[in-house]
Amino acid sequence: MTELLEAEELRLVEVAPPAIPAGTRAAMNREWAEAVLANPALFDGPVVLCAGLSREGRDDLLVSWSRTTYRYFALRRVPGATVLRSLFVSVIQPTDDGRVLVGRMSRSTAAPGRWQFPGGSVEPPTGDEPLDEGALRRHAALELAEETGVDVPATALTRCLITYGDDGQVGVHYLAPSLPAPVLQDRFDALAAAEAARGRDPEFDRIVFVGSPPELPRLEGPHVVYLEPVVRWTSRRVGS
Template identity: 60%
Template sequence: MIEENARGSGAELLDVHRLRLVETAAPRLTPGERLAMDRVWDRLVGANPHFFDGPVLVCAGAEREGPYGLTVSWVRTTYRHFALRRVPGATSWLPSFFVSVLQPADDGRLLVGRMSNSTAAPGRWQLPGGSLEPPDGDEPLDMGSLHRHAARELSEETGIDTPPDDLTFWNVTRAGNGSIGVLFRAPALPEALLRERHAAMAAAERAEDREPELDRIALIRSAAQLPDLAGPHADYLEPIVRRYAEGDGGTAVPGVPGVSI
């Protein structure tokens, strides 16, 4: 059993080949937890008006099924729920359930992005991606919907439009706080095209008086180059980049500089 509420433990890759998704009931908040959550949320919105209380999924648990299978239990809630992370002693707190995309350049380097000041994690470097949203109507939450959500996040954050069917399921990560991330790999693209698409997306967002979610991108070849990216990093980024570089790094070209921002 994966301890879904583990805070402060290290992030890891779970080496998952088969993923099963099961909806479950949300935990009941005590009146005190709900009051404290609302107060924290109001403070967060006051400090950053870009926050919104839209629908989102969280992870209620993750359990192994054999050596390479994983069952993830998920719950429907809203972004306000994440304010419980900042409430001391809250027992109804649940971690995130998200998708991320490994976007390689055609020389084997991997795209990472820096979160802008309009996001919940300003300055943090991570892969393109985001929290999952509930499926529409009676649609199931399955691998097809995860593919579509990952493609949408990639497009919104980098400007790279990749058909969902062109994304390949790569692995599952568990962050140090228990959050579960489903990882996809996109087809490799030329560096010039990656930068052009991100710049065009960022310009279009700013023209609408919005900050892009990723205000900067970089291309890295290995985890050894992560310290060259000034600022905090998502804790699950290092093991992902290390595995990618060791065994799934694409067509690396000797002599090409590692980090390119």
């Protein structure tokens, strides 16, 4: 089950990374090596873990986070291991007729065939830069551009929703300005063609425009757990 949350303010606080016993770490490294053999496109880059989510007062939310790399998520394959989940951002890109853009992850990604909104796991800041709302918004705008070819200023994105899953995964969702569906399709097609010319797979291999939850079963393949409740929410807010 995915809980949908709204907040006036969102505060992010860094905490120490989780301790991993030596034996568990060795098993994690073995699982990661096997995963890379199966999918050489996997990259052990920096990523943010969500260590906790709590209310601050009545209207605000606090996210506790820590630093790790993608290798950490190989713990999911280690029996008995405790695994924190990632903090991610996504962008709800509406059309001017009230539908929203949903993409299918390509074969070279960590989740081929999965349907989701444009977005991805948050990366930790470098140097003295803070991980704050501005950083999340910039990351969301970057994901939208890289996955769909739709380039909008980060300041044009509005935080509209926070999702909290049973597995502890927290998603921060931003609403983009609406655009006509043909414009969105043209920008995606241009991006996909440019990636193909470079000999690379795009992160999405297909996009569709969805107006309501009953349309989702037509999308063959797995869906992210938050997709149905967020589409339901957007169909009431964006499509109204």
